[in-house]
Amino acid sequence: MQAFFAYLYSLNLISLFLLFLVENAAIALMAVLLGFTFDGLLTEMKRLISLKEIYWTFATIFFNTLVTLAGYLLFKYGFIVFHLESDLLNILIDFVVLIFAMDLLMYVFHRAIHKMSFVYRYHDLHHAYDTPTAISLFVLHPIEVMGFGSLWLMLLFAVDFSIYAVMLYLVFNVAMGIIGHLRKEIVPKAVKYNVCFQWLANTGFHVDHHQHEQHNFGFYTKVWDRLFGTLK
Numbered sequence: 001m002q003a004f005f006a007y008l009y010s011l012n013l014i015s016l017f018l019l020f021l022v023e024n025a026a027i028a029l030m031a032v033l034l035g036f037t038f039d040g041l042l043t044e045m046k047r048l049i050s051l052k053e054i055y056w057t058f059a060t061i062f063f064n065t066l067v068t069l070a071g072y073l074l075f076k077y078g079f080i081v082f083h084l085e086s087d088l089l090n091i092l093i094d095f096v097v098l099i100f101a102m103d104l105l106m107y108v109f110h111r112a113i114h115k116m117s118f119v120y121r122y123h124d125l126h127h128a129y130d131t132p133t134a135i136s137l138f139v140l141h142p143i144e145v146m147g148f149g150s151l152w153l154m155l156l157f158a159v160d161f162s163i164y165a166v167m168l169y170l171v172f173n174v175a176m177g178i179i180g181h182l183r184k185e186i187v188p189k190a191v192k193y194n195v196c197f198q199w200l201a202n203t204g205f206h207v208d209h210h211q212h213e214q215h216n217f218g219f220y221t222k223v224w225d226r227l228f229g230t231l232k
């Protein structure tokens, strides 16, 4: 890990921007391909994906790159601190804390967006889809991308986490984004009513939010929707 950071320190701003741009583009491409493969729609991608979706996906990749670059610079200049050496238990604790903290922050932020018409008009772009596909995950207004990105950076500024927990969380975040924007339910029927899925988000949970906008504001869990009475 130290060698990786030493490599990043050796790069100038333009090289860092390009590196993070490639990283964010690769994540988006992989997410879209995985989602369409899972839905069995890979051969129909050309018909299903519109130019508008491609345009907004490029914009989201660009603004996600700015958030990544800002996070890196905050880390480089000591405003964000990561634990580089943690044992497995601490990594797992940090990972769980990150999930619940971000889920709560995003629940509050997302619910507030739906209440305030002057910001909802930006979020409305994402709500153009009743039956989202994996690319809908990236159809977001730059103001929304920067808003969620700022929440993420503020949490990292406020609390020092294990770098490994942060990396795990970032993978988990993309995985949950894909899961929430599929046409097929990812949770098999046989276990759908298991107690775990009374609390954890599944595909139907976020798709229901696209169809019933006053419900299901959480992203990873149903905890906050259950507690605050907004679960569908």
Ligand SMILES: [Zn+2]
Binding pocket: 126, 132, 136, 137, 180, 181, 206, 210
């Ligand atoms: Zn969505």
Ligand SMILES: [Zn+2]
Binding pocket: 110, 114, 123, 127, 209, 213
């Ligand atoms: Zn919404």
